Amino acid sequence: MDVFNRNINFDAIFKFSHISTATQQHLKKVYASFALCMFVAAAGAYINLVTQLVQFGLLTSLGSFGLMIWLMATPHSRKTEQKRLGMLAGFAFLSGVNLGPLLKMCIAINPSIIPTAFMGTAVIFSCFSLSALFAKRRAYLYLGGFLFSGLFLMLFMSLINMFVGSTWLFTANLYIGLMVMCGFVLFDTQLIVEKAERGDQDYIWHCVDLFLDFISIFRELMTILGMNESNKKKKEK
Structure with a gap:
């Protein structure tokens, strides 16, 4: 039997038969909006690198948080769709701007850290997101309790480390954070599917969930x- 002459049916591989057609169309809008967020965030990060916006870090952070709250408070409808897309773009842009200080730090250490972290984040996000889509519905929703407990653990460790100043505790918190955010990609993706199956068509807010997961993983990887x-450089010296 010649296994090398077999035709691969890619339609069968990427067929999500357990997800309704309406939800699949919803997911296309979610990921299209996610792609827009990534482009706008990259533009914001680049502008921060070539300007002095870093000195307005507090304002851009408050602006980003304010836009997210405004977006959450604005109901989803055809009349508000364009307005909410504008809010989403503004939120993504300021999120990219807020990455500026961390990006500059990584460039000072080794510029190759940024593309490495981005590629790593893209691979992690794609793998976990596809795993959630291929898995049985609600298979990963049970993770919610564990993941939110992990967030509280990270917050508790951060508060302790404010007084202790332990490098080991800081590093452990980073790795725990990375694992927790990977879990949130699984959880949020399946939660979006479940909400869409129940009639929630707010693809803009669903995009925010995935965008925050991606940015958080990117931050953790860059820091690590x-x-x-x-x-490594200190040891070489």
């Missing part, structure tokens, strides 16, 4: 890679 590279 930056610390490892910095420690």
Whole structure:
């Protein structure tokens, strides 16, 4: 039997028979909006790198938070769709701007950290998101309690470390955060599917959930890679 002459049916591979057609169309809108957010966030990060917006970090952080609250408070409808897309773009842009200080730190250590962290984040996000889509419906929704407990654990460790100043505790918090955010990609993706199946068609807010997951993983990876590279240079000296 010649296994190399077999035709691969890609339609069968990417067929989500357990997800309704309406939900699949909803997911297309979610990921299209996510792609827009990534482009706008990249523009915001680049503008921060070539300007001095870093000194307005507090304002851009408050602006980003304010836009997210405004977006959440604005009901989803055809009349508000364009307005909410504008809010989403503004939120993504300011989120990219807020990455500026971390990006500059990584560039100072080793510029290759940024593309490495981005590619790593893209692979992690794609794998976990596809796993959630291929898995049986509600298969990962049970993770919600564990993941939110993980967030509280991270917050508790951060508060303790404010007084202790332990490098080990800070590093442990980073790795725990990375694992928790990977879990949130699984959880949020399946939650979006479940909400869409029940009639929630707010693809803009669903996009925010995935965008925040991606940005959080990207931050964690950049910080971890930056610390490892910095420690490596110290050992070489």
